Amino acid sequence: MEATQDVDLSKNRSIYTYERNNRVREGDLAIFYESMELNKQVVIKKGGKYQMTKGVILHDELIDQDKYGTKAYTTNKRGYIFILRPSSDAHTRCLSQRTQILYTPDISQVVFRLQLKPGMKVCESGTGSGSLSTSLTKMIMPTGHLFTFEFNAGRVDKAN
Numbered sequence: 384m385e386a387t388q389d390v391d392l393s394k395n396r397s398i399y400t401y402e403r404n405n406r407v408r409e410g411d412l413a414i415f416y417e418s419m420e421l422n423k424q425v426v427i428k429k430g431g432k433y434q435m436t437k438g439v440i441l442h443d444e445l446i447d448q449d450k451y452g453t454k455a456y457t458t459n460k461r462g463y464i465f466i467l468r469p470s471s472d473a474h475t476r477c478l479s480q481r482t483q484i485l486y487t488p489d490i491s492q493v494v495f496r497l498q499l500k501p502g503m504k505v506c507e508s509g510t511g512s513g514s515l516s517t518s519l520t521k522m523i524m525p526t527g528h529l530f531t532f533e534f535n536a537g538r539v540d541k542a543n
Contacts, residue, residue, distance in 0.1 A: 405450045407466060413451070414467040414477060415440070424469065424477045437462025483511065490518045499523055507531040510539065 407413060411427045417435060425433055431442035438457025449455055451468045467473060485493070493515065499505065499522040510516055510533035520529050533539045 405452070406447055407445045407449050407451065409442075409446050412469050414469050414473045416465040416467050417462075422473065422477045433464070435462055435464070440464060484514045486514075490515055494518060494522050502526040504528045505530070509533060 407427055409427055409429055413425050413427055415423045415425050415433055417423075423433070425431075427442050427446060429443060429446065433440040433442070435457065438459045438461050440455055440457055444458075445455055445466065449466055451466055453466060454463050455466055456463045497505075499519065501523055503523045504527060505519050505523055507516060507519060507529065508531075510531045516529060516531050520527075523529065
């Protein structure tokens with residue numbers, strides 16, 4: 384089964400477009416930082432919950448109230464996370480090891496050698512974890528376009 388992903392930078396909110404007031408908004412992609420070993424990417428939704436060992440973080444308590452970079456406590460006040468804006472590096476740290484992941488030094492070399500600039504069109508073969516896709520998108524936004532192909536439908540769903 385083949386699956387393709389077409390990323391249009393002009394129509395959807397990107398992980399790099401946030402309002403200046405730094406508030407967490409519904410629909411934002413955020414990084415929940417529990418510890419060096421435990422970082423999760425979470426889409427903020429009304430009624431959403433983030434379950435951790437020391438309690439539950441309710442999304443409704445974050446939306447339009449908390450700012451990125453602040454500490455959010457569980458409902459029982461026994462645990463907390465830091466709410467961070469996603470970056471290409473943070474995105475890579477959140478990925479499970481299901482494909483070969485390129486890390487910042489490797490990605491920097493690829494981007495440098497391709498001489499990517501805003502507005503360029505880029506075709507990527509093998510979306511995999513989406514680690515490289517995130518950095519490519521960052522370099523060609525806001526008017527560029529990333530075409531990426533992944534034959535594994537499960538990986539496409541994870542990357543989305």
